[in-house]
Amino acid sequence: MINKIGIIGAGTMGSGIAAASAISGFSTFLYDLFPESVDKAFSAIKKGWQKLEEKGKLNADKRNAAEGNLQKAAELEGLADCDIIIEAAVENIELKKDLYKKLDKISKPEAILATNTSSFSITSISTAVKNNPGRVIGMHFFNPANIMKLVEVIKGEFTSEDTVIAVAELCKKMGKVPVLCKDTPAFIVNRVARAFYGESLKILGEESLDPALIDTIMKEEGSFAMGPFELMDLIGIDVNLSVTKSVYEAFFYDQKYKPSPIQQKMVDSGLLGRKTGQGFYKY
Numbered sequence: 497m498i499n500k501i502g503i504i505g506a507g508t509m510g511s512g513i514a515a516a517s518a519i520s521g522f523s524t525f526l527y528d529l530f531p532e533s534v535d536k537a538f539s540a541i542k543k544g545w546q547k548l549e550e551k552g553k554l555n556a557d558k559r560n561a562a563e564g565n566l567q568k569a570a571e572l573e574g575l576a577d578c579d580i581i582i583e584a585a586v587e588n589i590e591l592k593k594d595l596y597k598k599l600d601k602i603s604k605p606e607a608i609l610a611t612n613t614s615s616f617s618i619t620s621i622s623t624a625v626k627n628n629p630g631r632v633i634g635m636h637f638f639n640p641a642n643i644m645k646l647v648e649v650i651k652g653e654f655t656s657e658d659t660v661i662a663v664a665e666l667c668k669k670m671g672k673v674p675v676l677c678k679d680t681p682a683f684i685v686n687r688v689a690r691a692f693y694g695e696s697l698k699i700l701g702e703e704s705l706d707p708a709l710i711d712t713i714m715k716e717e718g719s720f721a722m723g724p725f726e727l728m729d730l731i732g733i734d735v736n737l738s739v740t741k742s743v744y745e746a747f748f749y750d751q752k753y754k755p756s757p758i759q760q761k762m763v764d765s766g767l768l769g770r771k772t773g774q775g776f777y778k779y
């Protein structure tokens with residue numbers, strides 16, 4: 497039975513997952529290596545709920561309850577008695593494995609360990625867990641995680657059926673739609689989306705078109721909800737590049753997944769999209 501949810505990483509995804517968890521009635525503990533990121537996430541989440549209340553989409557009782565559910569964990573050990581820990585730290589395999597080694601030691605042995613990785617193998621991450629690796633699973637939310645319904649539930653080689661069932665049920669309790677995926681590089685959506693980003697970046701480089709023009713064409717004539725450049729800015733240019741690099745490597749450097757120098761230059765320059773105030777657009 498899942499009552500207490502721990503979340504690691506208070507960035508774009510961790511804060512959205514925390515909001516979705518707390519509003520669904522779960523006692524929610526948010527941890528980040530940098531405590532100021534948790535403070536920033538809490539104020540953004542609360543501001544979002546306040547706006548919803550002002551628009552009449554959330555009543556005061558529910559907002560107060562959700563705020564009461566949201567708690568800060570000052571250190572990783574603060575997640576020790578959580579029933580599930582959802583990891584949404586940066587997309588770096590060594591960092592994630594290191595975190596899972598620590599979680600193996602501090603978590604309850606029956607606690608589920610879910611990763612929000614966009615591209616890494618769940619089986620590979622689970623090898624860092626010696627104590628019941630069947631509890632390691634992929635739980636891939638989409639951005640913004642408090643709004644988007646889809647969650648890819650990824651079963652690694654060692655993930656138990658009980659873990660899959662518990663996570664699928666949890667998704668439904670959070671108002672999400674779980675879709676069971678195999679442990680293949682980037683799973684379903686991110687793999688399909690590689691071409692959306694990759695080809696757009698190629699066109700940008702080859703034809704020197706304005707990103708806004710490409711976005712407008714894709715939205716107005718192609719019926720996409722967002723254009724590729726708006727979407728990359730929302731995701732984070734650094735996150736998008738890390739995912740592309742990981743998929744490129746996982747498919748043995750298949751040229752169709754080759755990362756773009758445009759993205760690399762933006763990351764090197766700190767132009768990471770919405771979160772830094774500038775990416776393809778200024779915010």
Ligand SMILES: NC(=O)c1ccc[n+]([C@@H]2O[C@H](COP(=O)([O-])OP(=O)(O)OC[C@H]3O[C@@H](n4cnc5c(N)ncnc54)[C@H](O)[C@@H]3O)[C@@H](O)[C@H]2O)c1
Pocket residue numbers: 504505506507508509510527528529530533583584585586587588591595612613614615636637638639730731732735739
């Ligand atoms: N951005 C997206 O659209 C998106 C969508 C789906 C999945 N994801 C995945 O979610 C994860 C997080 O992505 P994000 O966009 O939220 O990144 P982000 O850069 O916005 O946030 C990452 C957070 O992790 C924290 N962190 C780094 N190392 C840590 C550690 N050792 N312990 C605790 N916290 C640590 C950072 O301080 C930061 O606040 C990645 O694996 C990414 O691939 C991202």
